[in-house]
Amino acid sequence: MLMREFEMPWRPAYEMYAAAAWLSLGLIQCVPGALPSALRPATLTVAVAMAYVRGRQGTAILRARAGLSGKPMEMLALSRFEKITEDPTQVYFGYGFAWKPVHSQRLYELMKIDYTQLKVSPRVARVLGVDIVPQREEEIGMPFIHGVEIAEQPLYRPLQNFEGGTLIVGTTQAGKGVMLGNLITQAVRRGDIVIVIDPKNSARLRKLVKRACDLYRGKDTFLYFHPAFPEEGVRLDFTYNWQKRTELASRVQSILPPDTAGAFAAFGWDAVNVVVGGLVDLEERPNLAKLAKYIEAGIEPVLQQSLQRFYDRVLGAEWRTLPAMAERFDRAKRNQIKSPSAAASPELLALVEYYEQVLKPDQREQVIDQQVRVFRHNREHYQKITASLLPILSMLTSGELGRSLSPDPFDMDDTRPIMNYQKIEEGEHVLYMCLDSMPDPGVATAIGALALADLAARAGMRYNLGLPRRIALFVDEVTNVINTPLIEIMNKGAEGGIYTTVAMQTLADMSKRLGSEDAARMALGNLNNVIAFRSKDRPTQDFIVETFGKTAIHTMKEGHNVGVDSHIGDFSAGHSSQVAESFEDSVPASILGKLPNLQYFASISGGRLYKGRVTLIDPDAHPKVQLLAREAA
8 A cells, every 4th residue: 555655844954953963974084083094985975975865855844944934915017917928828827836735734734833933034045045035024814825835836727727617706805806807918918808897996907907908909999887987988788689579578687686576577577578579569779768768657658659550550541530440539539438547648548449349369469469468457556566677777777877878879969989799799899897886786786787687698699690709707796796697607608608707705795695505506606617815704715615625634643651660670661653644625714714915726627726826917017008108298
């Protein structure tokens, strides 16, 4: 049976004392008469050889301990970042090393001792051939975690390994945004169509993405949307792309709160679907403003126009002069036709009664039947069953936000570009969408959910049409916007060319949003890769370490015993050592709460574990950016 050697580098380098003793023995050879001349060559050879062997062993211990000082946060110039990410088929995700069982063993041993007693000064480390820059004392986290391996290198994985979706998890200010910035910059440089959903509007991340667009794609590539500053960005039409009428109803339904009762959600879907069907038959393009108007104020204007066009087509241009129709117009003017709605005109009442009483069932149309059904529905009850829908639509159609999300192409006073996902793809744009969730979380959630619902529909369309162009979707603070369409994108989006990266803080946030921890785990189970920064929440830590799996950890147990016999002066002594093996988490859960800022553990490409650190990018430290700044000045 192959036995694994027990390693313990976290101790004083006793071998250096032995090396010094052997070296002293070698120096003794230089003293005349210290040893017979015949013994000197052999003794000197043995002393030097043993001093070398022991010195190498001691140096290895000191070199291993040199890493315990950790690594500080590092700022990387964008020009340097370009050299690291030259290969577009590889994804760079920081500096670090592959996490192996030996690193788990070392980490478990470090957790038993005071590592500060073993740190090596930078001066001694340089003598040993190791150039270290210790983690600064004021920085958060324990430096020894990254120090279990002194050698690190840029970390890469093939681009195709990230097509299964990536989860970035960590507490606030731990490094999620910096990792997103690294990955987004590479996507922009690769030429991907990039969509960034940022609920909180990170100024640093937005600046980095815009700089990347200016450098690699041209200034007209970057598109910006912010509900609080609509004049600075573009107008977005999330109801433009669809193949079936029912898609729009499903899209609007997706923005309802997750806890909305099933019956009310179904009524909401039906209400939207009826309005959409009517508008499409009238050859009007549906948008949020029109949906809100006709659901809240009533279907009457749409129904009246629909019936007029229907009679023109079925009964001919002179349908108003038909005896049965003229008779009903006369009765309606004299208020002899009962109205179910105060908003119904006498003409509409006549048109509806003729449709219901004169036309045969096989002459009618389903779209108009649906509108008549809504028209006849008790108005008070109708408002109650659509109560969950109307507040959301009101949020999205009020004031300047309404003009931004329901753009009017014939409004000559509004010169902002009107964009939709099809135009974004065709123009190879980068869309940075801020949601402004801190002052107005309700509206932010609704906008994000609607944007994702539209993107999910676009993914299905791309799949049906076989469009090959890659779309990179990045969602920060995903718990603010996750809904069924986003889960569908994470699950099946890669088949439609949409590759998703999401970031969140805790599993509890996701559980609250989706209603249960089981639902949260089911949603996150659609993501193949996990990058975990510092996390203080225990359920989140457990979720992460479960993903990382377990490894064999060896523990040495030592025993001493002394016994006294019955005879004076007789005694016995014994010493025993035993190495035990047990399967433990590859990364202890408690360690996740001690990670320094910008450091992480990652499970990528089907279980490959890495310990890494991500570097900040300085978008201004680039020759082209500096030249543009001088020209502007």
